[in-house]
Amino acid sequence: MLRQIFESRGSALLRLRLNQSRRSLTKLAYETAENDHQHFVPKMPAFDYKPPPYDGPSAAEILAKRQRHLNPCMTYLYTNPLYLVDGKMQYLFDESGRRYLDAFGCIATVSCGHCHPQVLEAILNQTKKLQHTTALYLNRPIVDFAEALASKTPGDLNVVFFTNSGTEANELALLIARLHTGSHDIISLRNGYHGNASATMAATAQRNHKYNVVQTGIHHALNPDPYRGIHGSDGPKYAKDVDEIIMYGTSGRIAGFISEAIQGVGGVYELAPGYLPEVYNSVRKVGGLCIADEVQSGFARTGSHFWGFEAQGVVPDIITLAKGIGNGVPLGAVVTTPEIAKVMTSHGYLNTFGGNPVSTTAGLAVLKVIENEKLQQNASTVGTYLKNQLLDLKEKHEIIGDVRGRGFLLGIELVTDRELKTPAPLETLHVMEQMRDMGVLIGKGGVHGNIFRITPALCFTKEDADFLVATMDYVMSKM
Numbered sequence: 001m002l003r004q005i006f007e008s009r010g011s012a013l014l015r016l017r018l019n020q021s022r023r024s025l026t027k028l029a030y031e032t033a034e035n036d037h038q039h040f041v042p043k044m045p046a047f048d049y050k051p052p053p054y055d056g057p058s059a060a061e062i063l064a065k066r067q068r069h070l071n072p073c074m075t076y077l078y079t080n081p082l083y084l085v086d087g088k089m090q091y092l093f094d095e096s097g098r099r100y101l102d103a104f105g106c107i108a109t110v111s112c113g114h115c116h117p118q119v120l121e122a123i124l125n126q127t128k129k130l131q132h133t134t135a136l137y138l139n140r141p142i143v144d145f146a147e148a149l150a151s152k153t154p155g156d157l158n159v160v161f162f163t164n165s166g167t168e169a170n171e172l173a174l175l176i177a178r179l180h181t182g183s184h185d186i187i188s189l190r191n192g193y194h195g196n197a198s199a200t201m202a203a204t205a206q207r208n209h210k211y212n213v214v215q216t217g218i219h220h221a222l223n224p225d226p227y228r229g230i231h232g233s234d235g236p237k238y239a240k241d242v243d244e245i246i247m248y249g250t251s252g253r254i255a256g257f258i259s260e261a262i263q264g265v266g267g268v269y270e271l272a273p274g275y276l277p278e279v280y281n282s283v284r285k286v287g288g289l290c291i292a293d294e295v296q297s298g299f300a301r302t303g304s305h306f307w308g309f310e311a312q313g314v315v316p317d318i319i320t321l322a323k324g325i326g327n328g329v330p331l332g333a334v335v336t337t338p339e340i341a342k343v344m345t346s347h348g349y350l351n352t353f354g355g356n357p358v359s360t361t362a363g364l365a366v367l368k369v370i371e372n373e374k375l376q377q378n379a380s381t382v383g384t385y386l387k388n389q390l391l392d393l394k395e396k397h398e399i400i401g402d403v404r405g406r407g408f409l410l411g412i413e414l415v416t417d418r419e420l421k422t423p424a425p426l427e428t429l430h431v432m433e434q435m436r437d438m439g440v441l442i443g444k445g446g447v448h449g450n451i452f453r454i455t456p457a458l459c460f461t462k463e464d465a466d467f468l469v470a471t472m473d474y475v476m477s478k479m
């Protein structure tokens with residue numbers, strides 16, 4: 001299908017060689033362009049939406065206000081900051097009306113698609129009726145959404161605490177684990193990311209997301225990383241490090257263990273097979289609770305399963321949710337068992353906006369869209385197709401050291417030396433900038449900033465995948 005996304009003007013040479021390996025298409029395009037003095041570039045798939053004309057302030061004016069009034073640590077994804085004013089499904093539009101393929105999903109947050117009509121309709125209808133109450137009063141959206149969430153979670157995980165973000169959800173989960181067990185020690189993974197508040201920053205194990213403040217009661221275990229880890233893909237071997245932390249770094253009792261099934265911010269590292277069953281067993285033996293951070297890998301994003309942890313065949317004691325839960329609406333949740341949830345009744349827990357009727361209405365609409373439009377199946381089918389295309393690209397370009405992940409949670413690690421696995425952060429930035437200029441938006445992550453994060457809306461198509469891969473191929477072929 002890659003052949004369909006290159007512009008062609010009838011070159012006999014191009015037609016003759018289109019039957020050759022897809023891996024040579026970009027090179028062929030250049031050769032033909034050289035011979036025919038024509039320019040062949042990847043062509044974005046057609047889309048039947050055109051945004052209304054933009055008549056607001058310029059990007060320069062917005063940037064000046066941001067620099068003057070917003071917090072100074074806010075960064076930009078590109079050298080020339082992108083000003084986005086409109087969005088529809090898997091596409092975004094800047095102030096000039098130019099269309100971009102959003103392969104980042106605004107940090108894995110847009111699950112159904114930008115401005116999905118059914119989600120929008122549900123939000124607007126609820127907003128017209130009642131925008132806000134607190135949980136001190138009864139309201140239907142919060143209980144309907146809680147019930148729907150409970151129907152998607154395994155076992156006795158059917159009690160929901162609503163929050164506004166993933167950070168809040170993880171903070172609450174760690175608090176619940178500590179109160180329920182009477183222990184303080186938490187084990188998390190190196191390279192993991194769980195938030196930027198007190199306990200979650202402590203649980204995070206990446207220098208890029210930590211400040212030099214007191215962070216107590218957290219132990220960071222070896223990351224079961226199949227690409228760079230010392231034990232390769234042997235999950236049970238990595239799990240032994242958790243046993244050693246319990247033995248040598250704690251009193252022998254711990255509050256819990258928290259991890260992502262696929263580390264998102266860290267660079268889309270999928271935990272080595274067999275890791276979580278071993279660790280969950282060790283943690284429970286010493287009285288700890290197992291917390292699954294599903295902020296990025298939940299809500300069908302991995303395609304193969306609705307929740308990321310399911311790929312490892314485990315059932316956690318607490319699940320934390322955010323990002324795709326609301327398709328962009330600020331919303332988070334903690335799901336646990338009735339027995340564990342009881343510990344919070346000693347003093348009570350109230351989150352002013354947690355369970356807001358507009359937010360929970362959006363969450364319920366998202367669940368319905370995922371089911372009705374079979375977006376999990378699409379994430380599996382198109383995500384697998386995209387990953388295979390990227391693996392083909394790896395065979396062509398030495399700078400690609402690894403392609404990993406599943407569904408629409410994919411990572412591409414760039415290295416200057418495959419054998420030494422030397423990170424290539426400057427090259428990563430270059431490719432990102434060039435792809436943006438060609439209309440494709442992707443993210444990056446990892447401690448060294450050398451890993452592309454591909455996390456589009458679950459409505460992404462094979463044509464979108466082809467355009468993304470062809471654009472990356474085009475850019476890398478010119479390096």
